[in-house]
Structure formats: structure tokens, C-alpha cells
Amino acid sequence: MKLNKISAMFSDTKSKATNISIFGAALTALLTLPAYAAEPTEQADTDDIEVIAVKGIFGSLKAANLMKRTDDRIVDAIVAEDIGKLPDNNIAEALQRITGVSIGTDFGVGESVTIRGVSENLVLLNGRSTAGAGRGGIGLDDFPSSFLKTVEVIKSPTPDMIEGALGGTVNMKTIRPLELSEPLVAITLDGEYADKTENTAPNFSMGIGNNWDLGDAGSFGASANLAYLDRELRRDEFFSKVDLQDNIDIDGDGIVDDSGGPNGKYLRRTQNTVEQKTEERERTAYGISLQWEPVSAEANIYLDLNATKLDGGQSAYSILDVGGSSVARSDSYYDSNGELHNYDLDGVLVIPKTWSDFTTSDTTSHAIGGEWFLTDSIEISAEYSLSKSEEKQTANEFNLRPIERTDPTTDLVTHTSTSSSYSGGGIPGYMYADSGMLTNPDNLVFREFFHKTLETDNEEQALRFDFKMSDIGVDWVSAVKAGVRFTDRDYTANRYDLKPINGNTTLKDSYKKAVDDNGNFAPIWIDNALLSDSMNIVNLNNSFDQTGVNGQNDLLTYNVYDADQLQNTEATYELVKQMLAGTSYAMNGSLADNMVEDNGAYKEINEKTSAIYAQFHLDFDDLTAVFGGRYIQTELESSVVASVDADGNKVLDTGKNDYSDFLPSLNVTYTLTDETLMRFAAAKVMRRADFDELSPALSIDNSLVTGTQGSYQLEPYRVTQYDFSVEHYFGDGGLVSAALFYKDVNSFTQTDSSCLADASTVSGQNTTEWGNICLLDTAGQSQGDVNFATEDQGLAYVDQQKAAGQTGIVIDTDVNGGSGEVKGIELAYQQQFTFLPGFWSGFGVNANYTYADSAQPDGNPLLNISENTANGQIYWENEDLQFRLAYNWRDRYLYSQAEKRVQTVGALGYNVFNQNDPTADNFDATVGNNYREARGQFDFSASWDINEHFAVVGNVVNLTGEPIEYTTELGSAWKYSESDRRYTLGLRARF
Numbered sequence: 006m007k008l009n010k011i012s013a014m015f016s017d018t019k020s021k022a023t024n025i026s027i028f029g030a031a032l033t034a035l036l037t038l039p040a041y042a043a044e045p046t047e048q049a050d051t052d053d054i055e056v057i058a059v060k061g062i063f064g065s066l067k068a069a070n071l072m073k074r075t076d077d078r079i080v081d082a083i084v085a086e087d088i089g090k091l092p093d094n095n096i097a098e099a100l101q102r103i104t105g106v107s108i109g110t111d112f113g114v115g116e117s118v119t120i121r122g123v124s125e126n127l128v129l130l131n132g133r134s135t136a137g138a139g140r141g142g143i144g145l146d147d148f149p150s151s152f153l154k155t156v157e158v159i160k161s162p163t164p165d166m167i168e169g170a171l172g173g174t175v176n177m178k179t180i181r182p183l184e185l186s187e188p189l190v191a192i193t194l195d196g197e198y199a200d201k202t203e204n205t206a207p208n209f210s211m212g213i214g215n216n217w218d219l220g221d222a223g224s225f226g227a228s229a230n231l232a233y234l235d236r237e238l239r240r241d242e243f244f245s246k247v248d249l250q251d252n253i254d255i256d257g258d259g260i261v262d263d264s265g266g267p268n269g270k271y272l273r274r275t276q277n278t279v280e281q282k283t284e285e286r287e288r289t290a291y292g293i294s295l296q297w298e299p300v301s302a303e304a305n306i307y308l309d310l311n312a313t314k315l316d317g318g319q320s321a322y323s324i325l326d327v328g329g330s331s332v333a334r335s336d337s338y339y340d341s342n343g344e345l346h347n348y349d350l351d352g353v354l355v356i357p358k359t360w361s362d363f364t365t366s367d368t369t370s371h372a373i374g375g376e377w378f379l380t381d382s383i384e385i386s387a388e389y390s391l392s393k394s395e396e397k398q399t400a401n402e403f404n405l406r407p408i409e410r411t412d413p414t415t416d417l418v419t420h421t422s423t424s425s426s427y428s429g430g431g432i433p434g435y436m437y438a439d440s441g442m443l444t445n446p447d448n449l450v451f452r453e454f455f456h457k458t459l460e461t462d463n464e465e466q467a468l469r470f471d472f473k474m475s476d477i478g479v480d481w482v483s484a485v486k487a488g489v490r491f492t493d494r495d496y497t498a499n500r501y502d503l504k505p506i507n508g509n510t511t512l513k514d515s516y517k518k519a520v521d522d523n524g525n526f527a528p529i530w531i532d533n534a535l536l537s538d539s540m541n542i543v544n545l546n547n548s549f550d551q552t553g554v555n556g557q558n559d560l561l562t563y564n565v566y567d568a569d570q571l572q573n574t575e576a577t578y579e580l581v582k583q584m585l586a587g588t589s590y591a592m593n594g595s596l597a598d599n600m601v602e603d604n605g606a607y608k609e610i611n612e613k614t615s616a617i618y619a620q621f622h623l624d625f626d627d628l629t630a631v632f633g634g635r636y637i638q639t640e641l642e643s644s645v646v647a648s649v650d651a652d653g654n655k656v657l658d659t660g661k662n663d664y665s666d667f668l669p670s671l672n673v674t675y676t677l678t679d680e681t682l683m684r685f686a687a688a689k690v691m692r693r694a695d696f697d698e699l700s701p702a703l704s705i706d707n708s709l710v711t712g713t714q715g716s717y718q719l720e721p722y723r724v725t726q727y728d729f730s731v732e733h734y735f736g737d738g739g740l741v742s743a744a745l746f747y748k749d750v751n752s753f754t755q756t757d758s759s760c761l762a763d764a765s766t767v768s769g770q771n772t773t774e775w776g777n778i779c780l781l782d783t784a785g786q787s788q789g790d791v792n793f794a795t796e797d798q799g800l801a802y803v804d805q806q807k808a809a810g811q812t813g814i815v816i817d818t819d820v821n822g823g824s825g826e827v828k829g830i831e832l833a834y835q836q837q838f839t840f841l842p843g844f845w846s847g848f849g850v851n852a853n854y855t856y857a858d859s860a861q862p863d864g865n866p867l868l869n870i871s872e873n874t875a876n877g878q879i880y881w882e883n884e885d886l887q888f889r890l891a892y893n894w895r896d897r898y899l900y901s902q903a904e905k906r907v908q909t910v911g912a913l914g915y916n917v918f919n920q921n922d923p924t925a926d927n928f929d930a931t932v933g934n935n936y937r938e939a940r941g942q943f944d945f946s947a948s949w950d951i952n953e954h955f956a957v958v959g960n961v962v963n964l965t966g967e968p969i970e971y972t973t974e975l976g977s978a979w980k981y982s983e984s985d986r987r988y989t990l991g992l993r994a995r996f
Contacts (some may be wrong), residue, residue, distance in 0.1 A: 061086055062880045062887055063837045063849055067738035070835065072155070077622070077631045078672050079161040079686055079728050079744065081105075085154050087995065088180070088191050088212065092889070093944070094960065094989060096156060096177065097145040101893050102876050103158050104744075104831045104853035105173075109869070112238040112284050113963060113984030116146040120158060121746055122827050122857040122870030123172030125692045125722060130177050131309065134167055134492075135370050136392035136463045140695045143368055143394075145175070147313050149232035149290050151193060151210035154180045160746070161672055161686030161728050164618040164633035165471065165486055168668060171692045171724050171748070180214070181307070182226025183296045188215040188996075189228075195958070195991030199238050200966075201547055202283060202985065206236035216296075223299040230292040238987075239283045241549050243432040243560075244980035246276035246776065246906045247973055249916035250796060255333040255345070266343020267914025272977050273331055273345050274426065276774065276906070277435060279560040281545060282321035283568070289314045306375040318363035318399070320568035322543060324443065324560050326424060327773050328800060329353035334425075344977045346428035352421045355442055356773060357405045357449065359566040366396040382476035390467045398459040401574055402707065403566040405531065406452035406516050407442070414526045417517055420448040431553025432981050435560055443563040444542055446532035450516045454581045455707050456503035456574055456596070463696070465494045483629075484622040492614045496696045500606040500704075503578075505592040505599035511707070512581070512590065513769055519590035527588045531564060535584050541567050551966040551983040604646040608700040609657065610717075612693070613640045627676040634669040639693065643717035645702045660701070660717040666691045680735055686728040694719040698819045708771035709763070710778055711815045711905065720821050725749045730831075739836040748827040750861075756903055757820045757921055760813035762787045767810055775803040777815070777905055784810035790925075791815055791918050793909070817903065827867060829857035852877040863920070863930040865902065871895035871939075885950045894941035900971065904935035906980070910973040934974040942967050948993075955994050962987040 068084040081103040085091050093099035097115030101108045109117040109124070120126050128135055128142030135142040157176040159166070166174060195208040214228030249270040252261050264271035290313040298305045329350030336347045374388030407420040422442050427434035441448065471488035504511055516528045531540050544562040548554070554561070571577055578596040585591055592599065620633035640663045647658035670688035677683055697704070698715040705712035730744035760779035772778060780792045780803075794803050806812050837849035855874045859867040873896045880889040902920075909916045911932035919927045946960035968983035 061882050062092065062889055063738060063882060065092060066835055066837075066849070066851055069155075070734065070738055070740050072157070073740075074682070074732065074734055077629065077674065078159055078163060079684055079730055081158045081160070083156045088154075088189060090193075090993070091150040091153060091156070092946070094150055094195075094208070095146060096148060096150050096153070098944070098962070099150065100145070100156060100158060100175065102851070102878060102891065104742075104833045104876075105160070105746075105829075105855045105857075105874075106158060107869070107871065107874055107895055110984075111146070112240050112282075113987070114146050114238070116144050117141075118145065118158075118175060119869050120160065120170075120172030120175075121748070121829065121831075121855070122859055122867060123748070124869050125171040126173055126175060127167065127170035128175045128177070129167065130311065130370050131179060131372070132167075132176060133370070133372055133388065133390045134169075134392060134465060134467060135368075136394040136465050137368065138366070138394060138396055138461060138463065139697075140169070140693065143313070143370070147288065147315060147368065148177065149210060149230070149234075149288075149313075151212065151232055152179055152230045152290070152292050152311075153177050161684075161726075162668075162670055162688050162690060163631050163672060164620040164635040164668070164670055165488065166635075167490070168616065168635060168637055168666070168690065169692050171690055171722055171750075179230075179292060179294065179309075180228065181296055182214050182228040182294055183216050183224060183298065183305075185214050185216055185226065185228070189213060190994075190996040192994045193958070193991055195989050197236055198988040198990075199236065199985035200988070201239035201241070201550075202237045203547075204237040206234065208236075208989070208991070209233045214294075221300060223297060226294075226296045228292075228294045230290075232288070232290045234286070234288045237283060237285050238985050239281065240982060240984045242278075242280045242282075242980065242982045243549065243552075244278050244280075244906060244971075245274035246774075247272055247274055247910055247977060247979045248776070248796075249273070249910060249914055250331065253331065253333060253345075255337040255339070255348075257333065257335070262339070264339040264343040264345070265341065266339070267912065267975065268916075270914050270916060271339060271343050271345045272910065272973070272975060273348075274433070274979070275329065275350060276325060276327055276776075277424070277426070277433075277560060278323060278325045279558075280321055280323045281543075281548065282319050284317065284319045286315065286317040303378040304375060305377075307373070309370075309372045311370045313366075313368045315364065315366045315368075318361060318572065320361040320572055321359070322563065322565050322568060323358040323360065324563050324565075325356045325358070326350075326353045326560070327356060328421075329424065332423075340977075342976045344975075346426075348426060350424045350426075353424045353437075354407050354419050354421050356407075356452075357443060357563050357565045358402060359404070359568050359571050360400070360402040361568055361571045363399040363572055364396065366394060368392075368394045382474055384473045384475075386471045386473075388467075388469050391464070392467075393464040394462070396461045399574060400455075400457050400459070401571050401577065402453070402455040403571050403577065404452040404454075405449045405565070407448050408450045408516060408528055410447040410530055414528055417526055417528065427555055429555035431555050432549055432558065434554065434556035435558045437559050440559070443559065446530055446564070449531045449564060450528040451531070451536065451581075451584060452516050453512045453514060454503075454577065455511060455513075456578070456600075457707075458501045458600070459498070460500075461496070461498045463494075463496050465492055467492045481623055481625055482621060483624040486618075486620040486622070486633075488618055490614075490616045492612075494610075494612040494614075496608070496610040496612075498606070498608040498696075498700075498702075500603040501600045502603055503596070503599055504601040505594075506590060508599075508601060511769070512585075513707075513771065515585065515590050519585055519588040521588055529584050533584070535580065536566075539567050539570050539580065540564055549968075549981070549983065551968040552970075552981045604649060604655065605703050606705075607646045607655065608696070608702045609644040610696055610699055611642045614638065628673065630671065630673045632669075632671040634667055636665065636667050637691075638665045639663060639721075641699065641717060643699050643701070645700065662717050664720065666721070666723070680733055682732045682734075684728070684730045684732070686726075688726055690724050690726060692722040692724075694721060694819070703761075703816070705814060708774070709766050709769050709814055710771065710774065711817070712761070714816050714818045716818065716820070719819065723751050725751070736836065737839055740833065741835075742831075742833045744831040746827075746829055746831070750825045750827070757818050758791050758903060758918075759789050759816050759818070760787060760791050761816045762810075762813050764810070766812050766814065767807060770807055770812060770814075772800060772803050772807055772812075775800045777908075778803055778807075779813045779815045780806055781811045781813045787813065789921065791921070793918060825859065825861040825867065827857060827859040827870065829855060831855045847881045847883050849880050849882075850878065851880075865930060865934065866899050868899055868901065871898040887946075887948045889946045891944045891946075892941060893944075894939070896939040897936050897972075899934060900937040901935045903933040905933075907935055907973045908933040910934075910975060910977075912974050914975075931974045935979075936972045936974075938970040938972055938978075940967055940969060954996055955992065957991070958993050959988075959990045961989075
């Protein structure tokens with residue numbers, strides 16, 4: 006292996022070329038070359054640099070600057086502050102400190118990244134692809150940060166890189182055992198306290214490694230990592246359905262008041278909902294790396310084994326009220342958005358629901374490979390990798406219905422009440438005229454029990470060969486690379502549902518469909534002796550403590566089936582079996598006996614790719630360049646179940662699609678001075694659609710109201726991108742940089758909605774949320790138009806249409822659309838004030854800002870892109886102490902489109918869901934737009950080195966407890982979400 010090349014990078018002994026025109030001719034020649042291909046990334050030989058000792062925050066930032074400075078591409082990086090110690094405990098949360106990077110969170114924990122406003126990115130491990138539940142690779146919250154030495158964000162690709170990233174590539178790099186200069190043992194034990202669940206979670210990691218001189222047998226190294234996490238988090242959400250209604254008389258003077266809203270309408274909240282979810286996640290991960298090289302150091306063989314096992318899930322309570330007509334009060338008013346505040350809903354009913362998702366997954370990423378130096382200037386390498394993800398999700402629901410108790414039950418009378426909402430700070434106050442609406446056993450009966458399992462398998466085998474020649478006899482060509490890569494991907498997904506009634510019917514609406522031997526209703530009130538011990542009145546003392554509550558909110562106190570007990574599916578099944586005994590819904594056999602495979606949801610995808618690339622490294626002293634091209638062929642087979650034969654075997658219907666892409670790229674670096682670099686990059690990139698989008702199998706919700714469907718004919722996303730940057734390095738680790746970027750997206754996918762006719766809706770569709778059910782013009786005939794009932798028609802009308810077979814299922818399908826663009830600027834500044842005296846020399850700052858402007862074919866901005874994003878870190882450290890305060894902020898951005906709860910709210914105020922046909926009446930591309938409002942978050946970390954072996958570490962995530970707010974196209978808030986602050990304190994040992 007070639008080590009200690011740091012000094013060579015800055016030497017002035019490069020060969021010089023005077024004829025720059027040769028460089029231009031070489032670029033022109035690229036256009037006439039056939040495409041060749043392969044992979045791992047050449048980084049101006051930084052992969053060959055021996056490990057530099059990094060210590061502390063400044064050491065980490067300084068090392069990241071060095072990687073950025075010496076790379077041929079436009080790259081940013083995070084470097085571990087010590088062996089196995091990234092600046093944040095979560096990879097995504099560490100990456101959000103990088104210019105142009107924002108993150109997506111789940112339960113307040115970073116899980117994915119958006120790079121320059123684009124979420125279709127690629128996660129690699131040591132330069133090779135990984136398998137997760139979807140296309141992009143392993144989740145950043147699933148891989149332990151303690152395993153990593155660096156994480157790169159590569160914004161301008163080179164031909165040797167794996168295709169599939171539109172915004173950028175995240176490459177997670179682990180330490181190689183032969184890089185260790187001495188034996189290593191590093192152990193960290195943390196306790197993480199989450200303030201909503203009031204739970205303290207253990208977080209343990211250990212890394213060990215060493216290498217040995219075997220004399221004539223060469224050198225051998227081995228390292229191993231182990232990590233364990235068992236956390237419990239909670240998320241509180243309050244949301245409503247928002248629609249538009251005609252102006253009403255709010256002051257009672259007999260005159261309709263003008264709301265000031267669009268098209269003479271006002272915005273109104275209905276279907277107010279509280280969801281409180283607890284997530285339990287247990288993660289066990291290991292990594293093993295073995296490495297050998299001969300005495301000559303002319304070869305290197307390695308074996309990497311990595312695995313992550315996840316156990317856990319979510320248990321939740323969802324309290325929804327439905328229906329009701331608007332009644333103004335003396336304190337009612339319209340705000341500047343035309344939204345009505347402080348009003349009553351007369352005739353609402355409530356639906357308490359308990360649900361749980363229990364997920365297990367096993368993810369592995371293994372590789373064996375080697376590098377051989379045939380001569381001083383010729384290197385070949387090969388690698389075989391196998392990545393696999395197996396996931397099983399178990400989902401349960403136990404729902405109640407408000408029915409007034411009568412004895413005997415000769416009729417089912419829905420219990421309703423009047424609700425009153427009060428606007429102000431925090432989530433709205435909300436009270437029922439019947440104070441026992443959600444707690445009184447006389448009002449609540451067992452409604453239904455659902456159980457399903459979803460299984461996905463995703464496996465990729467990849468084989469690559471690479472060739473590099475560093476001396477071809479032309480002094481301005483420093484290296485030539487070429488290679489090939491082949492992959493074979495298999496993806497399958499299936500679903501099983503509990504259908505115990507004649508093997509084809511769920512327990513939907515058991516309260517009115519399960520009758521006794523005399524044909525009478527047999528509802529089970531929640532104080533029934535069989536059920537009463539399983540019911541709990543829930544009133545969490547820290548609900549919405551970040552957002553706040555405007556006075557009293559009755560939705561926060563409710564009587565529900567215990568969520569922990571629901572996770573024991575077998576026990577809950579047996580309980581329901583006893584409850585329904587003696588009725589027409591009586592069940593026989595075990596839970597497993599009554600699980601039925603949903604063949605309509607079965608997906609099977611095989612995808613094969615072949616890639617070849619050629620890459621040229623040019624060196625004209627102050628100007629260097631990497632250019633070349635990558636050619637990829639993709640062959641896709643997507644299968645669904647056409648029928649089942651007499652032996653129960655699936656007969657598949659397979660659709661095929663194939664396409665090819667040529668992806669040229671250019672990276673140029675010009676050295677203005679020893680401290681200042683200018684870079685230009687241009688490339689074509691592509692990203693294949695996700696697997697769910699490539700299968701025509703239907704995925705329909707339990708209520709038979711909404712669903713999704715894909716298409717194997719989807720073409721990939723294709724983007725042409727340009728970058729220009731200036732980087733100035735000064736002092737000891739200082740940096741000022743600016744970058745311009747532009748992405749021309751020429752093959753968007755967009756959502757096309759239709760109304761699917763399905764015979765099962767007549768008996769199985771849940772019309773509680775009747776406003777979301779599409780209406781068919783003709784029974785049994787699907788249609789492209791998506792129409793809903795009006796407020797005046799209401800639930801009774803939808804039930805009539807359902808009985809006549811004229812209600813359908815709203816199906817969202819991704820289709821290829823038009824073009825769009827993303828353009829913006831990135832600014833960054835970093836410096837430690839070592840020039841200041843004494844105590845003040847320990848201070849440092851790292852700050853960046855990104856502006857991104859985007860547009861998609863329908864005129865909306867792209868999803869998940871904030872125009873303005875800013876990050877800042879201020880820190881202080883000396884030899885023993887470190888303190889860091891970090892801040893991340895991004896402004897309002899489009900989070901989702903066609904959002905069901907706001908799907909008729911648009912800028913034009915039609916109150917009609919019509920975003921599919923621009924030529925049709927009432928077309929409004931903005932209906933259903935859902936925005937996440939601007940938000941900033943502080944994080945704090947500190948450490949104290951007790952001695953050279955032990956350190957105390959601590960951090961706080963979301964220090965000030967900032968909630969999240971979502972708004973409609975018209976700016977009205979419809980959803981509030983908040984998660985735990987997380988406090989971590991632990992001990993780190995290193996030997």
C-alpha cells in the first residue's frame with residue numbers, strides 16, 4: 006500500500022504543461038469516446054494517506070478541511086474527533102452541519118438527508134452500495150456512528166462512482182485495521198434520557214483492533230466493532246382536516262360575513278385528532294474487518310462483514326372526532342387567511358383507536374476484495390459484495406365506536422355531542438358538551454380488530470473490477486482509470502391479513518355486523534368483564550409541553566385499549582375470540598390459521614445492471630481535471646400475481662423494461678494561489694425509481710379509502726448538473742468558500758390520482774371519514790376524475806352511494822412528468838481563533854448558509870427544499886475540555902402534495918380536489934399542498950478528558966424543545982408535532 010503521500014500533494018515537483026490547448030482537445034475527445042465503467046472513488050490519492058491523528062472539535066474540522074482541499078471533486082466531510090467518535094451520536098444529525106445538507110427526522114431522530122434540496126441520494130459504505138428497505142441504502146439512523154472514521158458528502162460525481170444519487174452521495178468510511186499505528190480498545194457507555202417517555206436508554210459501543218507483522222508472511226490486521234442501543238421515544242401530534250366552506254354569519258346579525266378568504270370561502274377545521282405514539286427501538290450491530298498485505302506491500306486483500314439487527318415498533322393512541330356542522334359563537338372571528346376561529350361543531354362523534362406496529366429487520370453488508378500493484382504504475386482491484394435487508398412489520402389496530410348503551414340493544418344509536426374549539430397559543434383548546442365523551446363506558450363499544458403483516462426482502466449482489474495506470478507516457482495525464490460493475494437485485498414484498506370470517510372477511514365494524522343467534526346486535530361495551538382489565542384511561546402529564554395547549558383539550562384524556570397489550574397479538578386475538586363467541590363473527594382456530602395472503606399486494610422485482618467507465622486524470626500544474634463517462638444498462642422485470650393454481654402456487658404476470666444511460670462528468674480544479682482554489686464540475690446523473698413505484702401491485706389501506714399503485718414502465722430521474730466554487734484556506738484550519746449549483750431535472754415523477762372501482766367497497770369500506778371517499782359516475786367503472794361529496798350531502802349521501810356501488814378508492818400512481826430545476830448558492834466559514842490570547846484562543850466557529858430555488862412541472866417548488874438554510878457551531882476547547890453549541894435552521898418548505906387532510910385547500914379556493922388535468926374546470930395545482938413551517942434547533946455537547954484513557958461525554962438534542970408546525974397552501978396551521986428532548990451522559994474509555 007502507498008502511504009505518506011500528504012507531502013507529495015503540496016510539492017512543486019509536478020510536471021508542467023505549457024500547451025493548455027491540449028487540455029481542451031482532450032475534453033473534446035471525451036464526446037467521441039465509448040463509455041467504460043466501474044467504481045470506488047479516486048480522491049486525489051487521499052485514500053492512500055495514512056491515518057492522521059485527530060483530536061477534538063478543531064482537529065475534526067481541520068481534518069475535514071484537508072479532505073475537502075485535496076479531493077478532485079466538490080466534497081464536504083465529517084471526521085471523527087477520535088476513534089469511533091463522530092461529532093454527533095447520529096450520522097444524519099452530524100451531516101446536517103454540512104453546507105447544503107438538511108435532514109429528515111422520525112421521532113426527532115435524524116434518519117435521512119436532503120442534499121441541495123434533493124432527497125434522492127445514495128448511501129454507500131466504504132464506497133459500495135448498501136441495501137435497506139428502499140432504493141437509497143441503509144437508514145442513517147440504523148448504522149452506528151461509532152463505527153465510522155469519516156463520512157463524505159460528494160456533490161460532484163466522477164465516472165468511477167456508483168450511479169443513483171441526484172443530490173449527492175453519502176459515503177460512510179470505517180477504519181481499516183492496517184491503518185492502526187497501535188493496538189486499540191475504545192468503549193463508550195451512554196445513558197440517553199428522553200423527556201417525554203421519561204425513559205433512560207442504554208447506548209453501548211466497543212471497538213477493538215490491531216495489526217501484526219508476520220515477517221515473511223506480510224502483515225495482518227483485524228478490527229471489530231459492536232454497538233447496542235435500546236431507546237424509547239414519543240411523538241405527540243395534533244392535526245385536523247381543513248376544508249373551505251361558504252361564508253357564514255358569525256356575529257348573528259342575519260348577514261353573511263365576508264371571511265376575506267379566496268373565492269368567497271372560509272377555512273374550517275374538522276376531524277380534530279390527537280395521536281400520541283411511543284417508539285421502542287432495540288438495535289444490535291457489529292462490524293468485522295480483516296486485512297492482509299505481503300511484505301512487498303504490492304497487494305492488499307480485505308474482508309468486511311457488517312450487520313445490523315433492529316427490533317421494536319410503535320404503539321399509539323389516535324383520538325379522532327368526525328362530522329358536525331359549524332355553528333358560530335359570539336367570540337367567533339375570521340383571521341387574515343380567512344380561517345374561522347372559536348366555533349362549535351354540532352353533532353360530532355369520536356373514534357378512539359389503539360394501534361401498534363412491531364418491526365424486525367436484519368441488514369447485512371459484506372464484501373471481499375483486493376488491490377494489486379502489478380508495477381509501480383499499474384494497479385488493479387476487484388470486489389464482490391452482498392447486501393441484504395429482511396424486514397417484517399406487524400401492524401395491529403383495536404378500535405372503539407361511540408354507541409349509547411341500551412339493554413337490550415334493539416338499535417345502534419351513535420352517541421354524539423357538541424364540540425367547542427378555542428384558538429390561541431399552542432394547539433387549540435377543545436371541549437365537549439358531554440364531558441364523558443371519551444371516557445364513559447356507557448358510550449363506547451368494541452368496533453373492530455385488525456392485524457396484518459408486511460414482509461420485504463431486498464438483496465443486491467455486486468461485482469466490480471477496476472484498473473488504474475498512473476504513467477501512460479504523457480506528462481499531462483497523471484492517471485487513467487477504467488472498470489466494470491455488475492449488479493443483480495431481487496426485491497419481494499407480500500402482505501397477510503387477519504380474515505377469520507369465511508376466510509375472506511376482516512373484523513371490520515364487528516359492533517354492528519356480529520349478531521347473536523336471534524339476529525340481535527351484540528355490542529360489547531368497554532366495561533365488559535372480558536375487556537375491562539385491558540382498558541386504560543390515558544392522560545399524559547407532558548402532552549404538547551413544547552407547543553403548549555390553549556386551555557383545556559378533552560382530546561388528551563381518553564379511555565382506550567392498552568397499547569402494550571395490543572403488541573401481544575396472540576393474546577389480543579384470543580381475547581377478541583372470546584368476545585365474539587356465540588355471534589355470527591365467532592372465530593375458530595389460531596391466529597395463524599386465519600391469516601390470509603393478499604395476492605393483490607404481492608411484488609416481485611428483479612433488476613440487473615451493467616456499468617462500464619473510463620476516467621482520465623489530467624495535470625497542468627495549477628490546473629487539474631478528472632473527466633470521463635459511465636455507461637449503464639438496466640434490465641427490469643416486475644411481477645404481480647395473475648392467478649393462483651389448484652395447488653396454491655402463484656402464477657405471475659411479468660412486465661419488462663430496459664433502458665441505458667451515458668453519464669459524462671467533468672471536475673476541474675484551478676489553483677489561484679497556494680491558499681485559494683477554484684472548481685468547476687458538470688455531470689449527468691440518474692436515479693432509478695423506488696421499488697414500490699415500479700410495481701403495479703395495489704396497496705390499499707384497511708378502510709378501503711386510499712391506496713397506491715406503481716408502474717414498471719417508469720423511467721428513472723435524470724439530471725444534468727453544474728457546479729462552480731471558490732475555496733480559500735487560511736491560517737490553521739480556516740476556510741471561506743462559496744459555491745453556485747444548478748440542477749436541470751428532465752424526468753420528474755408526479756402523482757396522478759384516480760378513483761378505482763372495487764366490489765369490496767360495498768361491504769367493507771369505512772365511511773367514517775366520508776369526505777375522503779371518491780364518488781363514481783357509474784357503478785363498477787373506474788375513472789380518472791376524483792370527486793367527493795359536498796358538506797351538504799354528507800355521510801348519509803356517501804352511504805347511499807356506497808350501497809349502490811358508486812364509491813371508489815382514491816389511488817395515487819407515480820407517472821413520468823415534465824422538467825424542473827434547482828439552483829442556488831452555498832456559503833461557508835470556519836476558523837479557530839488561535840491568534841487570541843489565553844482562554845480566548847480555544848474558541849472557534851463553523852457556519853454555513855444555503856439558498857436554493859426550485860420549480861417542478863406543476864409550478865410548485867420541489868418537495869423538501871427550503872429556500873434558506875443556515876447552520877452554525879460555536880465551540881471552545883482546550884486539552885481536557887470541549888463545549889459545542891450548534892444551531893440548525895431552515896425556512897418553510899413544501900413537505901407533501903395531495904395531503905389527504907388538506908386535499909381540497911388551494912390558492913384559488915375552489916374546495917375541489919383537481920390537480921390532475923390542467924384543462925379541466927377548477928384546476929388548481931396547489932390543492933393539497935402541505936408545508937412545514939420554518940424551524941430552528943439548538944444542540945449542545947460537552948466532554949471532559951479525565952486522563953489519557955477516560956473521558957466523560959454528554960449532549961442534548963433539541964435543547965430548547967422546538968416543535969414542528971405544518972400549514973396549508975393558504976398559510977393556516979393544520980398539524981402540530983413534537984418529540985423528545987434527548988439528554989445523553991456517558992463514559993468513554995480508550996486504551
